[in-house]
Amino acid sequence: MAMKGSSYRERDYAFGQIMLTLRTRLGLTQIELADMLGVTRRAVIDWEGGLSYPSVDHLKHFVVLAIERQVWSVGREAEEARALWQAARQKVLLDDRWLDGLLSHTLTPPASQPAEEIGVTAHVLASPSRSGPRVDWSDAPDVASFYGRERELDLLSAWMLQERCRVVSVLGQGGIGKSALAAKVMHQGAEHFEVVIWRSLRDVPTCEALLDNCLQVLAPQALSDTSASLERRQDLLLECLRNRRVLLVYDNLESFLEEGQDSGRIRAGYEGFFRVLRRVAETEHQSCLLLTSREKPSDLVPLEGNRSAVRALHLARLEAKACYQLLVEKGVAGDTSEQTRLIDVYAGNPLALKIVARTIVELFAGQIAPFLKQGEVVFGGVRALLDEQYARLSALEQSVLLWLAILREPVNLKALLAVLDVPLPRGEVLEAIESLRRRSLIEPGKLQGSFTLQSVVMEYVTARLIAEVTDEIKQGRYSRLVEHGLELAPCQKDVWQCQQRLLVIPILAGLRRSYPRRSALEEHLLALLDELRAWEDSAQGYGQANLLALLRELRGHLRGLDLSHLSIRGASLQGVEMQDATLAEAVPHLDSGSWSL
Structure with a gap:
């Protein structure tokens, strides 16, 4: 346990x-x-x-x-x-x-x-003498400083106390303030309950241990019967919720959901917990189950509604006024425009702002301007926060993020579908986009129907793509290298230049650290190109185009190269010197630009 x-x-x-x-x-x-x-x-x-x-x-x-x-x-x-x-x-x-x-x-x-x-x-x-609720919340965070969220507090209180909702979920990305909000509303509403229990699920307790732990508070005498089955103990928990007014808080529910799968899928071995969760949501009782999670359990989705006893609140970015207050209290100095820019970079995420505020105070004398000038916004605790989010995504969701980092500008669903290496059903990609939106990893673009990455997520995903492609090339593997194009010829010139500067050149720099001799690196890239040549055209994806982009950047030209039998997709070859290059049975895709010989 x-x-x-x-x-x-x-x-x-x-x-x-x-x-x-x-x-x-x-x-x-x-x-x-x-x-x-x-x-x-x-x-x-x-x-x-x-x-x-x-x-x-x-x-x-x-x-x-x-x-x-x-x-x-x-x-x-x-x-x-x-x-x-x-x-x-x-x-x-x-x-x-x-x-x-x-x-x-x-x-x-x-x-x-x-x-x-x-x-x-x-x-x-003098306060009136009263016994107060029986509480077991020592694991709850101590919210010494709470910023903003007045509307959310009022809404949650109304759902829990006035409308008597049976299950209330607080959803949002890591660091957005779910646990702090839940703790605040728990303390404010405690006097309206007979028993208040807080349990963190971050360390993934077993269903049996979690159930017994709660029953130790609600019905300790019943646990003396060691022969009681798991089903009987589940029934006992429901009886307690019916007979007494209980506020039960489960923090970090995403720990019970699968990582790397579609959002909301139950982790193997925890089906029993979600059967209880569904019963709490569906059956009549006088208690409230308050959940916090980065993802919404799929079992609750059909039960939610504006008039239902099951509600969900998705936490968006912290309002600007509260962010200003947070920065000032942390000792960060700067004019309003600098504060606004810093808040926008971290998308109003209070935990990210607290982390970066400490760095600004310790390394930049509390001044925002020099911190922003140095350019590095993803580091330390901020990176760890995003690592946790990224690890929980499905392969398709990760791929969508990587493509948005490559494209660099807001795109619509049609444009995204057009660049995918392997065609996928429109509905499947749309579900991945919606899942990323619920996790607050993507945001709407200016044009209707378009979407892009938040600034700090853009920086993080870009760095991740560079690291993954660099490692693949060193190890002679093909995954990101084939699935994602580093440079796309149809892009506007400024976007292509951005792709070259932010993706191709950093990858090449990483490779040169492992291959100090230019000739050794060139031989390695050419060997990979020869391996891909033997693949079926449909399997080569963006691999050849990416290797050619690296060779072009390394050599300054593509003269004398053997490009025969290559399926070149998305390569930007316009204006590139290619004298004496062998092009027999090479397949330039229509989006590859002009072949300048």
């Missing part, structure tokens, strides 16, 4: 609930309380999770804070303090003399103020 070990230790839920309720009444975040008590945030998380208890000194400090801020009902402060002390299972008894002195000093009205006036004030400030 890969989830945190603390989730499976014996917990004191009663004490954790008391600590959470009091911190909520104090109006403090976990970090703020930790700072005031002189402990780590982890310590506060463990207290609220029922995993540990404060030391005597820390607990006394907490009691002082609670009394000073009047979180207990007037006249019941001593009783509540003693109850807290007992719940914290301290090895020493509460010092009654210390408590009496504290109460006398803190609650005695000043002589200049009438006692009845103090009584009114105390009554106004």
Whole structure:
């Protein structure tokens, strides 16, 4: 089982609930309380999770804070303090003399103020005594700084509380703020539920362990029956959701979905989890299941609707005002135009902006302009974020991204279909485009029906294509080299020049590091060309055109080359010197430009 070990230790839920309720009444975040008590945030998380208890000194400090801020009902402060002390299972008894002195000093009205006036004030400030929800959310992120998303917060709250939706999904690309939003709405709406549970699925727990872990909170007595089947425990979870008002949050649901497959397909071995998920969505109960995911589970798609009890919210980029606030708080300086440009480069992704803000502060004295001037926008944590997204894509989805990086400008579906090496059904390609749009990896172009890559995704995919093609050529393999054309003759001249500068020249530079002698690199490229010559015309794809582009860039011409029996697709040969080149039975495609001999 890969989830945190603390989730499976014996917990004191009663004490954790008391600590959470009091911190909520104090109006403090976990970090703020930790700072005031002189402990780590982890310590506060463990207290609220029922995993540990404060030391005597820390607990006394907490009691002082609670009394000073009047979180207990007037006249019941001593009783509540003693109850807290007992719940914290301290090895020493509460010092009654210390408590009496504290109460006398803190609650005695000043002589200049009438006692009845103090009584009114105390009554106004004191929070009503109530037990509050039973919570188990120590794994949830602490949202110390939350930016924007007011509309999304209101919408999610309405779905969960007013409309009583059974399943609510928060979808969006990595780093867009799904977990932070879910944690925020969970804390805001906790008082409307009897039980609140947060579980992260990032480490891919087994279905059985996840189910038992939740039942340990909801129905611990039932787990004593070790003979209960998995189906019976699934039924038990549904019974708990019917009989009690429960908010159950599953974070990072994409961990239960297949990587490299069509969006939303269930990972093998997790069919049981999705059977439960579907039952939660379809059957009547009073609880709410809140999900966050980079992808939408296909099982939920038919059940969603504006009037349905199953809803999905797709998180778009963070609004500009909130992005400005984030950058300022991180110490990033720059005028409005520079801030706007930086935000656009990272498509309003808050995590990417936080990562790059740290780099700007540490390496560029907080100035945006010199950072943008250096040109490198995909690095470190930003690259890792995109690596995770890319790894989850199907082969066709990856290919679409690579083609959009090659074409460099917005295109429509027809133009994309025209450049694919292997013709594919229109509907299949359209599904891949829609999946990429849902993942926020592509965005609409200016012309209706066109689409392109976001700036930072364009940089990332371009670098990925360069690395993959370079490695293929070194190892004598053919995949990207055949499937994707590095230069396309039908493109406008400025696009072709961009392809040459951003793709062909960097690939050649990478190859020359492995082949310092120009003659050795030329021999290797010619050997690959000879291998492709023996292939069927239909299988040669863009391979020959790409090798010719590299040879042309390396030699400055194509004079004297044997180009016989080559199917040359997409090659830009206009104006290239090709004297004495052998062209017997070569097949220039109509899009290859003019043969200049």
